[in-house]
Amino acid sequence: MERKTVTQTTNPLETLQKLTKVKIARLGEEVVERVFPVGTTVKDALEAAGITPRKDEEIRLDGKPADLNAPIQEDEVIVTLVPRIEGGK
Secondary structure (H helix, E strand, C coil): CCCCCCCCCCCHHHHCCCEEEEEEEECCCCCEEEEEECCCEHHHHHHHCCCCCCCCEEEEECCEECCCCCECCCCCEEEEEEECCCCCC
């Protein structure tokens, strides 16, 4: 039986990960800027920046509510930790 060898050529530029700048801000504290691969989770970005979300904080990704598993997309992103506000009656 004859064996065939399949050679796949890839463009080296295609294997590079896309990176995006992320600003992480907690109300009343200094803004931290880092660069992460696109697709990094909010949780991993916060951990890398040395920030642990508090139970009384809401996480926002570009101004919209997000959870820790939300992936960071391309382009500049802002992760904000703000106090939760409970509604009235």
